[in-house]
Amino acid sequence: MTQSSLSLRGLLAHAGNLLTFGSMVPLPLSDIRPYEALSGAPSCPVDSPISCHNNTPVAGDDSCCFVYPGGRMLLTQFWDQKTHAGGAEQDWTLHGLWPDLCDGTYDQFCHMTPRYNNITEVLEHYDQQELLQFMNRFWLASSGPNSGLWSHEFNKHATCINTLAPSCYGDHTPGMEVVDYFSRASALFRMLDTYHALEVAGIVPHSRKHYPLADVTAALERFSGGKVVLRCTGRRDVLHEAWYVYYVKGSLQTGNFLPAKDLGKEGDAGNCAPWIKYLPKKPLEEDL
Template sequence: MKLWVSLALFGTLFTSVLAKPHHLPSFPDQCGRHPAQSCSAAANQTANSCCVEKKAGLFLLSQFWDVHAGYEDSWTIHGLWNDFCNGSYPSNCDPSRSYTNITEVLVSRRAFKLLQDMNNDWPNSAGHVDDFWSHEWNKHGTCMSTFEPGCYEKKDPFQGMIDYFNTTMKLHKKYNIYKALKRHGIVPGHKYSTSKVQKVIKKEFGMLPDLRCTTEGHLVETWMYFHVNGPVKRMDIVPTLNNNATNCNSTLIYPTKYPNDTANPKIW
């Protein structure tokens, strides 16, 4: 009888231990379960700027449909930006953390997977990826308070930058525009109603996108707006509406990539 009770008690304790990680998620940023939402009244009352973006808390994930860069079945990244809650935005907020050697830093920190992902999904059609990545970090990433060195235990000057790129890559994969549109029959090489493209993206991701077109009516970029709960790297996203903002006409062209590409595919 005692043995049976002991085994039953051990089973209960063992089950409880296994269950804890599911019910008690770990937050390494030490900001607790329910940090303030950016652009809220609570954000202004939060003293710790490592746990909330207090001023520039409206975020914008910008993705390119660049016909001269990236895979033919994937959008690419332009950047992750933060705006003040009144529509204006900060830029180049910390010259002391303006870097030009992004690849070198990532290699030195052995962030090889991140570097490979960035080369694949955050390209520059001109080929100068470090210039492109540096511009995005220096102009936008340095303005995000939750990526500042003081938010890290070792006050590492590079960890915030690495987290900025890593977070942007994860958001890009989470909001896969190409696959979302394709699921609804919207593929490159055709014309579509602008409102239809917007509605599909909203249905898939809960965000009404700001579609950007060239003067010729070609779809070239998508902006998706949101707030965040707590540090940006948590990716605790709160979608926002943009009142159907777009510079596209009522009908847009979703062009195919690499038109009239004259590169010789011959293997030497």
């Protein structure tokens, strides 16, 4: 990769930080919105409470502007063992956007929104071809069709996000919440270029080299502005997952994602050894 392409990659990532969420740099957060929600999503006041920073749920209509009870959001990425078809050797992939219960525990397969097993069809119905193209590049199943992973992620995690409930939409039609969940997760992923964040710190894939876990963590936390949980495979020494930790001010659809400054009670689910490997991906042709 040339120096010019590296600079462009970094510039795009930084621009995404500025324009998409505004939470990675010292800018006023209250006036920045990540994207336009599909339609009918709650328009929340700028002084909405921050998730996990209130001991009781917000009552009435305002509950659609406060993510509860799962208000500690994890944007989870994987460093896969091989290059995916249509992808690149530098690609981290998106695994999910998970609502934890502010203490490291979580609910799953809830009933706050309907479940969907036809994610592709729903996104096509709402003319989300560009989003689908992005997801087929970066939101990939380790086995089976990508649509199977997408249904699993939505039904397990998005159904536990209260602001995606149909009652939170002014004019709800089935599937709006699907578009908002996958759009929001993809928008967050776009600004978190894990490969670039490590690369600028001198941490690049290598078949033999070990890196201090503290250096890898520090590089990602400098870039994201918040806490990051790392997960490893092998003998807990092969980097495989990065979880970026956020709270939400407002609704999941239109609120601001604020980088977590601490992991909270039982929040560090990391399992990596003090020194870890960041292995290069196997080229796609090696599996032929």
